[in-house]
Amino acid sequence: MSELSARYNPREVEEKRLQLWDQKKPFHAEAGRAAKSKGPFTIVIPPPNVTGVLHMGHALNNTLQDILTRYKRMQGFDALWMPGTDHAGIATQNVVEKQLAKEGLTREQLGREKFMERLWEWKQRHGDTIILQLRRLGSSCDWDRTRFTMDEGYSGSVREVFIRLYERGLIYQGQYIINWCPRCQTALSDEEAEHRDSAGHLWHIKYPFKDDPAQFVTVATTRPETMLGDTAVAVNPKDERYRDLVGKVLVLPLTGREIRIIADDFVDREFGSGAVKVTPAHDPNDFAMGRRHNLEFVNILKPDGVLNENAGRFCGMDRFEGRKAVVKALEAEGFLAKIEPHANAVRRCYRCDTVVEPYLSRQWFVKMKPMADKALEAFRQGKPRLQPKRWEKVYENWLTDIRDWCISRQIWWGHRIPVWYDEKGNHFVARNEADARVQARAKLGKDVPLVQDPDVLDTWFSSWLWPFATLGWPADNRDLKYFYPTTALFTAPEIIFFWVARMVMAGIEFMGEVPFDDVILHGTVRDAKGRKMSKSLGNALDPLEIIEEYGADALRFSMILNSGQDIYISKEKFEIGRNFANKLWNASRFLSMNIKPEAKVDDFAAIDVTSLDLASRWIISRYQTALKEVTVAIDEYRYSEGENVLYEFFWATYCDWYLEIIKGKLDDVEVQKTAYCVLVNTLKMLHPFIPFVTEELYSQFKSKETILTLEAWPVPVESLADARAEAEMAVLIELVTKVRNVRAQWGIKQNDKIPCVLVCKNEAIIKLLKANIQVLQKLASIENVVFGSESDKIKNAVAGLAGDVKFLIPLSDLVDVDKEKDRIGKELAEAVKAATGLSGRLSSENFVSKAPAEVIAKERQRLAELEARIAELNRAVDSLV
RNA sequence: GGACACAUAGCUCAGCUGGUUAGAGCGCUGCCCUCACAUGGCAGAGGUCGAAGGUUCAAGUCCUUCUGUGUCCACCA
Numbered sequence: 001m002s003e004l005s006a007r008y009n010p011r012e013v014e015e016k017r018l019q020l021w022d023q024k025k026p027f028h029a030e031a032g033r034a035a036k037s038k039g040p041f042t043i044v045i046p047p048p049n050v051t052g053v054l055h056m057g058h059a060l061n062n063t064l065q066d067i068l069t070r071y072k073r074m075q076g077f078d079a080l081w082m083p084g085t086d087h088a089g090i091a092t093q094n095v096v097e098k099q100l101a102k103e104g105l106t107r108e109q110l111g112r113e114k115f116m117e118r119l120w121e122w123k124q125r126h127g128d129t130i131i132l133q134l135r136r137l138g139s140s141c142d143w144d145r146t147r148f149t150m151d152e153g154y155s156g157s158v159r160e161v162f163i164r165l166y167e168r169g170l171i172y173q174g175q176y177i178i179n180w181c182p183r184c185q186t187a188l189s190d191e192e193a194e195h196r197d198s199a200g201h202l203w204h205i206k207y208p209f210k211d212d213p214a215q216f217v218t219v220a221t222t223r224p225e226t227m228l229g230d231t232a233v234a235v236n237p238k239d240e241r242y243r244d245l246v247g248k249v250l251v252l253p254l255t256g257r258e259i260r261i262i263a264d265d266f267v268d269r270e271f272g273s274g275a276v277k278v279t280p281a282h283d284p285n286d287f288a289m290g291r292r293h294n295l296e297f298v299n300i301l302k303p304d305g306v307l308n309e310n311a312g313r314f315c316g317m318d319r320f321e322g323r324k325a326v327v328k329a330l331e332a333e334g335f336l337a338k339i340e341p342h343a344n345a346v347r348r349c350y351r352c353d354t355v356v357e358p359y360l361s362r363q364w365f366v367k368m369k370p371m372a373d374k375a376l377e378a379f380r381q382g383k384p385r386l387q388p389k390r391w392e393k394v395y396e397n398w399l400t401d402i403r404d405w406c407i408s409r410q411i412w413w414g415h416r417i418p419v420w421y422d423e424k425g426n427h428f429v430a431r432n433e434a435d436a437r438v439q440a441r442a443k444l445g446k447d448v449p450l451v452q453d454p455d456v457l458d459t460w461f462s463s464w465l466w467p468f469a470t471l472g473w474p475a476d477n478r479d480l481k482y483f484y485p486t487t488a489l490f491t492a493p494e495i496i497f498f499w500v501a502r503m504v505m506a507g508i509e510f511m512g513e514v515p516f517d518d519v520i521l522h523g524t525v526r527d528a529k530g531r532k533m534s535k536s537l538g539n540a541l542d543p544l545e546i547i548e549e550y551g552a553d554a555l556r557f558s559m560i561l562n563s564g565q566d567i568y569i570s571k572e573k574f575e576i577g578r579n580f581a582n583k584l585w586n587a588s589r590f591l592s593m594n595i596k597p598e599a600k601v602d603d604f605a606a607i608d609v610t611s612l613d614l615a616s617r618w619i620i621s622r623y624q625t626a627l628k629e630v631t632v633a634i635d636e637y638r639y640s641e642g643e644n645v646l647y648e649f650f651w652a653t654y655c656d657w658y659l660e661i662i663k664g665k666l667d668d669v670e671v672q673k674t675a676y677c678v679l680v681n682t683l684k685m686l687h688p689f690i691p692f693v694t695e696e697l698y699s700q701f702k703s704k705e706t707i708l709t710l711e712a713w714p715v716p717v718e719s720l721a722d723a724r725a726e727a728e729m730a731v732l733i734e735l736v737t738k739v740r741n742v743r744a745q746w747g748i749k750q751n752d753k754i755p756c757v758l759v760c761k762n763e764a765i766i767k768l769l770k771a772n773i774q775v776l777q778k779l780a781s782i783e784n785v786v787f788g789s790e791s792d793k794i795k796n797a798v799a800g801l802a803g804d805v806k807f808l809i810p811l812s813d814l815v816d817v818d819k820e821k822d823r824i825g826k827e828l829a830e831a832v833k834a835a836t837g838l839s840g841r842l843s844s845e846n847f848v849s850k851a852p853a854e855v856i857a858k859e860r861q862r863l864a865e866l867e868a869r870i871a872e873l874n875r876a877v878d879s880l881v
Numbered sequence: 882g883g884a885c886a887c888a889u890a891g892c893u894c895a896g897c898u899g900g901u902u903a904g905a906g907c908g909c910u911g912c913c914c915u916c917a918c919a920u921g922g923c924a925g926a927g928g929u930c931g932a933a934g935g936u937u938c939a940a941g942u943c944c945u946u947c948u949g950u951g952u953c954c955a956c957c958a
Contacts, residue, residue, distance in 0.1 A: 006917075006918065007918080177956095195954080202958085212889090219956060219958080222958070223958090234958095267957090267958090268957055268958085270957095271957060271958065272957095272958070276957090276958050277958075278958095283956075285957080286958085287956095344957095345955075358956085388886090390885060390886065390894075391885090393885075393951095394884080394953065397884080397954075398954080400957095401954095468956075493952085495954095497954095561894090561905095561906080562893070562906095563894095566887095566894060566951085568894085570893090573893080573906090573907085575906095575907085575920070576907080576920095579918095579921090581918040581920090582918070582920045582921090583918065584891075586918035586921085587917065587918080588917085589918080590917030591917085592917090614942080629911090636897090638897085640894090640895080641895075641897090642906075644895070647905085648905080656922080660916080736946095737924090740924065741923095741924065741925085743923095743924085743925075744911080744912075744924045745924085747912085750912075750913060750915080750922090750923065751913085751915065789950050822900050822901070822939065823900085824902060825900075825937090825939055826936080826938090826939085828938065829900095829939095830886090
C-alpha cells in the first residue's frame with residue numbers, strides 16, 4: 001500500500017470502483033442471495049423524469065437511499081434497490097415541443113406517429129444519461145432491473161389497472177368542469193393546477209331587470225369575460241334583500257340574453273352584493289349550481305383559450321384580451337358599477353405556469369373515496385409511518401377530503417387510454433383492439449368500426465403502480481412475492497399527494513398491502529440564500545461538476561452533514577467532505593507505513609486487551625460507543641447525526657488523539673493491531689456514506705477486488721466498553737489541553753520541551769499521571785515533570801529544579817457545586833418516584849398532589865440537609881480561593 | 882381563510898424523552914510546512930439559546946402569548 005499518495009485523488013479512485021462494480025454486479029439482489037440472509041429489504045427509487053439531468057435534489061434523494069441500502073446489505077439483508085425512470089407525460093412532451101418549435105414545427109404538423117418517434121428518441125438519449133449520473137453518485141441500485149414507466153411490461157400493468165378499476169366501478173367517464181391548460185391544451189388534475197396568489201381586481205357589474213331596465217342587480221367577478229357565459233344570477237334563499245326577486249328575469253349586458261334569478265344555499269350573503277353571476281361552463285361552483293337548477297351551459301372558450309362564437313362580438317379574442325374588451329364595453333355602456341383591487345389565488349399549470357381555465361369537458365376519472373377510505377384505515381393502524389411525523393396530518397387530511405382524480409390527458413406522450421369507441425359513442429374498455437372488437441360484436445351483434453380514445457393517461461397513473469409494477473405485476477412471480485412490500489420510501493414532501501398517497505391506495509387495491517413501512521420526507525436543496533435551486537434562477541449547482549471537482553464522496557458527505565430540514569448549500573461546503581476523505585486517506589496511509597502484516601486483524605477478539613495501554617483500551621471503548629450510536633442513527637433515519645458521530649470519532653478522537661499518542665508506541669504489535677482494527681471497522685461504518693474512498697482503502701488493506709458493501713456490518717461487543725479507561729483518558733486529555741493552553745499563553749514554542757511542576761491534591765490522579773508520564777510528556781511537550789500535593793513539597797521541588805522551572809500548573813479537583821445541586825434534585829425526584837410509583841414534574845398538579853404527603857415531606861427534609869451540605873462545600877471552596 | 886414548521890456563535894446547523902461548563906463546520910485571531918495529512922496541527926476570541934410571561938429543585942428543551950421567516954392546503958364569486 002506504499003503507493004498511496006499524500007493527497008487523495010477521487011476521480012481516479014471513483015472511476016476504478018465504478019468499473020469494478022460494473023463488472024462484478026455486487027448490487028444484484030435476489031431472494032436468499034445474501035450469505036446469511038436476514039430476509040428482504042426493498043427500496044424503489046422515485047423514478048427521475050427523463051426530461052432532464054441529475055440535479056442536487058436527486059443527489060440528496062439518492063444518497064439517502066444508498067446509505068440505507070448499503071447498510072442493510074452489509075447487515076445481511078437481500079437488499080434490492082429498484083432503479084428506473086418516469087416518462088413524465090406533459091413535462092417531456094413540452095420539452096420536445098419546444099425543440100420542434102425551434103424548427104418552426106408543431107406536433108400537429110408533424111403528426112402523432114412522427115411526434116412519438118421524436119419523443120422516443122429523446123427518451124433514448126436522456127433516459128440513459130440520468131441513470132449514468134446516478135451511478136456516478138455511487139448509487140448501489142440493481143441496474144439490470146432498470147425500469148421505465150412506458151416499457152412494454154410496465155404499460156401492460158397500467159392497462160391492467162385501468163381495466164380492473166373500471167370493472168370495479170372505480171373508473172368513470174363524464175362531462176365535468178376540469179382544470180384546463182390552454183397552452184398544453186389538456187386537462188389537469190387538481191394537484192397539477194397549483195394555486196398561486198396574484199393581485200387581481202373585482203369588477204362590479206350591473207345586470208338590469210327585463211321589465212324595468214332602470215333597476216338592476218349588481219354582481220361581482222374576478223373574471224369579467226366569463227359573464228358572456230352567464231345563464232343565471234344566484235342569491236341566498238335566506239337573504240331578505242332578494243327574497244322577492246327570485247324568479248325575476250334579468251338581461252345580460254353585452255349579449256342581451258335573458259337570465260333568471262335563482263336561490264341557492266351556496267351563495268354567501270356577506271360577500272359583495274350578495275348576488276352571484278352563474279357561469280356553469282366556466283366555474284366549478286357554478287357548474288354544480290347549473291346541475292342543481294337545470295341551467296344552460298354556455299361555453300365561451302375554444303381549447304386554446306380564445307373566445308368562441310358564443311362570445312358574440314368578442315369572438316376570436318384571447319381570453320385576457322377579451323377581458324379588457326369586455327370591461328371596456330361594460331364601462332362604455334354604463335354597466336360597470338366599480339372596480340376594486342382584489343387579491344386572489346389563481347390556478348396555474350404546474351408544468352408551464354399558464355393560468356388554468358375551469359373548462360367543461362368529457363374526461364375519465366377515478367373514483368377515489370373507496371380507495372382513500374382503505375388507505376385511511378391502514379393509516380390508523382400505523383401504515384405507513386411518515387417522517388417527520390408532522391406530515392402525517394397533511395397526508396390524513398388529503399385522504400379525508402379527497403376528490404376524484406381526472407386521469408385523461410389530451411396529449412400524446414403517455415399510455416393510451418385502453419378504450420375503443422364505435423360511431424355511436426359506445427365505449428369498450430379492453431386490453432387491446434381485438435378484445436374491444438369481441439366486446440363490440442357481443443354487444444351489437446355485428447362488427448363495427450372502432451376508434452381508440454386519442455387521449456393518454458396522467459403520468460401519475462403509471463407512477464402510482466411503481467412499487468409493484470416494477471416487480472412484474474400482474475404476473476405472479478417470486479420477486480414480487482419476496483420483495484413486496486418495500487421497506488422505505490425516500491421522497492420530497494411536495495409529492496405526498498401526487499405520488500405517495502396514491503401508491504398506498506394502489507398498493508392496497510392490487511396487492512392487498514401498503515407498499516412501504518416508512519416514508520421519509522426530506523427537505524429541499526436550496527442555495528446559500530435559501531432560494532430553491534433552479535435552472536431559471538441560475539443558482540443551481542450541478543452535481544456532476546461537484547463530483548468532478550470534489551468527488552462523489554465529498555458531495556454525498558457534505559450534503560448529508562448539512563441536511564437539516566431544508567438544505568442550504570454552496571460550493572464551499574463540499575470542502576468538508578473532500579477534506580474528510582483526504583484525512584481518511586492519510587490516516588490509512590500512515591498505518592500502511594507503520595504496520596506489520598501480522599497486525600492486520602479486523603476482529604477485536606484477536607487483540608490481547610488485558611496487555612493494552614490506556615489509550616488503546618480507550619479507543620476501543622470509544623469505537624464501541626460510536627458503532628452503537630451510528631447504528632441507532634441509521635436505523636432511525638437520522639443520517640446526518642450518524643455521519644456526525646463518525647466525523648467526530650474518526651477525526652477528533654482517532655486521529656487527533658489516538659494516532660498522536662501511539663506514535664511513540666508503534667513497536668508494540670498489540671497497539672498496531674488496535675490501530676488497524678479500529679480503522680478498518682470505521683471504514684466499514686463509513687462505507688454507506690462515502691462508498692468510494694472507503695472501499696478503495698479497505699481493498700488496499702485486503703485484496704484489490706474486495707467489495708465493501710458485501711462485507712459484514714460490525715457488531716458491538718459489550719465487554720469492550722471500558723468506562724474506567726474513558727474516565728482516565730478524560731483526565732489525561734484535560735491535563736494536556738490545560739498545559740498546552742498555558743504554554744500558548746506564555747508564548748512558549750510548541751517544540752520547546754520544558755520542565756514542569758504539576759500540582760494536584762488527589763493521590764489517585766497523581767498515580768494515573770505518573771503511570772502515563774510518557775504520553776503526557778509527548779503530547780504536552782514537557783520534561784522533568786514533578787508532582788506536588790503539598791505546598792512545602794512544591795517549594796522543595798521548585799528549588800530542586802532551580803531556574804529551569806517555567807511554570808506550575810495547579811490541577812483543580814474541587815467539588816462542582818452546581819453539578820451536586822442537580823444531582824440532589826434528580827435524586828429527590830427519583831426517591832419520590834421510587835416511594836410512590838409516580839413520575840413526572842414535581843409540580844402541584846401532576847406530581848406532589850398524587851404522592852403521599854409524608855413521602856414528599858421526608859424527601860424534602862433530605863433535600864434540605866443536602867442543600868445545607870452544599871452550602872458548607874461552598875464555604876470551603878471560597879476559603880480555598 | 883385553514884394547517885404546520887422554524888428562530889441557538891458573523892454564517893450553516895447539532896442539541897433525541899427537561900439534569901455536567903450550550904457543541905460542530907466554515908469564517909476570524911495567534912503560533913506551527915513536527916518524518917500520515919497545510920484539503921494539516923495546536924491554542925484562542927465569539928452565544929442574555931427571537932421577545933415577554935408561566936410550570937419545575939432544575940428550562941435552549943415543557944405551557945401561553947407576541948414578533949419574524951418559510952412551507953403546504955383552500956371552489957367564496
